[in-house]
Every structure is written in structure tokens, then in C-alpha cells.
Amino acid sequence: MNRLHNIFFLGIGGIGMSALARYFNARGVNVSGYDRTPSPVTEALQNEGINVWFDEQASVLPSQIDLAVYTPAIPKNSFLLTSLCAKSVPVIKRAELLGLISGQLPTIAIAGTHGKTTISTMVAHILKTAGIKTMAFLGGISTNYQTNYLDDENPRWMVVEADEFDRSFLSLRPAMALISSTDADHLDIYGTEEALQNSFAEFAARINPDGTLVIKKGLHAGQAFKGRTLTYYTGENADFMSKNTEVKNGQYFTAIDGLLQTSQFALGMPGRHNLENALGAAAIAWSVGIAPEVVARALSTFKGVKRRFETCHQGPKTVFIDDYAHHPEEIRACIGAARELFPGREITAVFQPHLYSRTRDLAKQFAESLALADRLLLLDIYPARELPIEGITSAMLLEKIELPQKKLLKKEEIISELETHPPEVLLTMGAGDIDRLVPEIVMFLKNKGL
Numbered sequence: 017m018n019r020l021h022n023i024f025f026l027g028i029g030g031i032g033m034s035a036l037a038r039y040f041n042a043r044g045v046n047v048s049g050y051d052r053t054p055s056p057v058t059e060a061l062q063n064e065g066i067n068v069w070f071d072e073q074a075s076v077l078p079s080q081i082d083l084a085v086y087t088p089a090i091p092k093n094s095f096l097l098t099s100l101c102a103k104s105v106p107v108i109k110r111a112e113l114l115g116l117i118s119g120q121l122p123t124i125a126i127a128g129t130h131g132k133t134t135i136s137t138m139v140a141h142i143l144k145t146a147g148i149k150t151m152a153f154l155g156g157i158s159t160n161y162q163t164n165y166l167d168d169e170n171p172r173w174m175v176v177e178a179d180e181f182d183r184s185f186l187s188l189r190p191a192m193a194l195i196s197s198t199d200a201d202h203l204d205i206y207g208t209e210e211a212l213q214n215s216f217a218e219f220a221a222r223i224n225p226d227g228t229l230v231i232k233k234g235l236h237a238g239q240a241f242k243g244r245t246l247t248y249y250t251g252e253n254a255d256f257m258s259k260n261t262e263v264k265n266g267q268y269f270t271a272i273d274g275l276l277q278t279s280q281f282a283l284g285m286p287g288r289h290n291l292e293n294a295l296g297a298a299a300i301a302w303s304v305g306i307a308p309e310v311v312a313r314a315l316s317t318f319k320g321v322k323r324r325f326e327t328c329h330q331g332p333k334t335v336f337i338d339d340y341a342h343h344p345e346e347i348r349a350c351i352g353a354a355r356e357l358f359p360g361r362e363i364t365a366v367f368q369p370h371l372y373s374r375t376r377d378l379a380k381q382f383a384e385s386l387a388l389a390d391r392l393l394l395l396d397i398y399p400a401r402e403l404p405i406e407g408i409t410s411a412m413l414l415e416k417i418e419l420p421q422k423k424l425l426k427k428e429e430i431i432s433e434l435e436t437h438p439p440e441v442l443l444t445m446g447a448g449d450i451d452r453l454v455p456e457i458v459m460f461l462k463n464k465g466l
Contacts, residue, residue, distance in 0.1 A: 087110045123174045124173055132178070142311055369410060427450075
């Protein structure tokens, strides 16, 4: 690590990659990288003095490169990746580099097919609120800190997301870990749900034997870990539970019971799924030794994560919420939270499916969760790293959704559709580039006085 002076990142605009780029840039390493298209993240990196290129040609590669880092989203036949290999430059995956960094500090790793970004950001915020020096690599932009990377001097803890995609989390050896969910996903990588479950068990087994595993009650992945195991659940009979929960004026109020007990406080983020996330974060905080009143204060001042049930506009007639939901269970949670917060109001969902394989493997579940909206505007599948799969299209998915008000639209048709049928509660959901629509939608709603 100390011999690295020049690092090149392939896919530097990715949320996980950009945090690593910031880590090395802060330590005086010459950091540069490539990404397919400009974005707010790449613009921020450029403003921090990092060279970012958008042309996939040999001239963007620096003459001196000690290490190249790539994400699994980069195709194996990428021109730059093959060029780097031809130059005999050491090339490693993002997860391997994160594993090397985390080996230098006691690490809290947050895993799960849903919730890991919110929980890891909550944990980092609780630690910061408690005055504990913290380093954190987050999978989203924290609204409290306006960054995905926190770096206190001489940190006591490192907080990282443990990503199950491509088995990346098996590069970590955490002192403490949390598993929030193990629902079927990434079956293009794992093949079967059983293989995914086995991978989570393997991750649990990598926790330091003297460490702690926090796991949502009912999940079996933790059985591979023989050390201290703590459970959390919004119901009863867990080590960390919620009580006296109510929704008032669009805000959640709750108290925590069990090993950590608090009086009722206002939760900073709405949604029953975020109440569950808060319990997981509180369990980690208790394990670190943080006082209950500090945990409650931190959770009440937690402002959330960009694109995690983020309220982008709240006007006289329309509430607009943007969310990263790209899995059926996440869609179910997002629509459910909107129903609970805005009872009796019509919910219009705009959804962009992410990956052909995920759409194929979970088509039935997608159809069921999307039918929970009142109106659905479905966009084309965002391919990301994949080539099309015959017969797998948004039109195929739309046909399966039992909802009277549903349409298949192009992104450029969304605004005119909203003008024809002004929404009461509008949700945009997806992990592709649907977030590029957000500023345009906000401007439209404001101009129309909605």
C-alpha cells in the first residue's frame, strides 16, 4: 500500500469506486480514472483535483501506473482493461482493494441484499455523533455529510458496505458485521438462491471469532458464525426491538427496547423498512458501547442518503420521492412507506428495470410489487453490464402486472405524461440512469405549481 503512487480507476464514477479514489487522493496519491459518462460524482471528483476521462482510448492512460482498479461492471473485453493487462500493470477488483484497506483498521461491515447503504450511513453517523473518530466507505451520498467517504484523523473504526455482488464481501475480515437480508438477487452470478445463501454464510464465517454478528431475526446465514450473535426485528423476541411506534404528520416516532432502551424519539427517515434499518444500526452502536441517548439523538438527526426514499419536491399538490429500489422487495417497501405516509393519495410509480437477468429471474415478484402502485409508468430495461436476452423486455414485464393504469414509456415521454395526468404522490425507482430525470421532474412540478 505504501508503494502506490499512481492509481488508475476503471469506472471511477461508481459510488464505491469514487470513495476509494477519494481515500487515495487524500493521501497524496496521483489518482486518475475513466468512466463512460459524466455525472455529478465525476464532476465532484474533478473539483477535488482528480483527472477523469470519458474517452476509452489509450491516450487517457497515464505513463506511470502502479495499480489499476476495476469494478465487475467493466466488461472483460473493455479496451482499457485489456490495454492495462497488455502493459503488465497490476490490475485488481475494487473489492480486493477495499479488503486491503480494511485490514488496517477494526472494520464494521454491513451486508445484505437490501438496506446496507442506509444502515452503514446510519452507523457512521451514530459513531460521529458519539465523537468516535471514523472512516467510512459508503454506497451512497450521505445527506448529513454530502459525501460517500468519511475520513477522520486516526480513526478507531472503519465502516464499509459488504457487497454480495460477485462475492465481493469475501475480501473482508471484519471485527463486526451486520446482515440485513438475503433475498434472492444476482442470480446471474450465483445461479441459485442456495448458492447466494451459502455465500452469506461464508461471509459470516469470516468475522473475527472474538467479534460480533448483528443479524435480522429469522435469517439463517449467521449460523456459520460461532461468536456473539445479536438479533434485531421490529416485532418481539429479538435483542433489539421497536415499541411505541406511530406515524404523525408524515414522520415516524418510535422507541427502542431490548438490550438497548430509549424513550420515544422522532426517526430521521420515514418508512417501516428504515425503522428496521435503525434497529440494526442501534445494535452495532450498542456493541461499540455507545449510550442509548446518543443513539436516539443520532437516529433522530439522521437525514438519510441520496436516492434512498429521498423527498425531492413537496408542493401544494404533489410529493415527489426518488428511490434506488431495483429489487421487488425494495419496491414493495418503497410503495408501502409512501402509502403509510400519505394515506388516501394516488401513487404514481415510474420504474426503470435494472438488468435483463434480474428482470427475467424475478419477473413474477416484480409484477406483484409494482401492482401495489395506483398508476405505473414503466421504462425500458437499463442493461448496465449485460447484453439483451431474447424475450426479456419491459413490454413482457408490463403484461404480467395486474394494474388497470399502466403504460410503457420512453424517458423523454415522462414529463408530457405527468402533464396529462398530474401526480399526487410520485415515486421514481431504479438503479440505472433514472436519477437523471429527477432535476427535470422537479423543475416541471415547480413551474406547474404542483
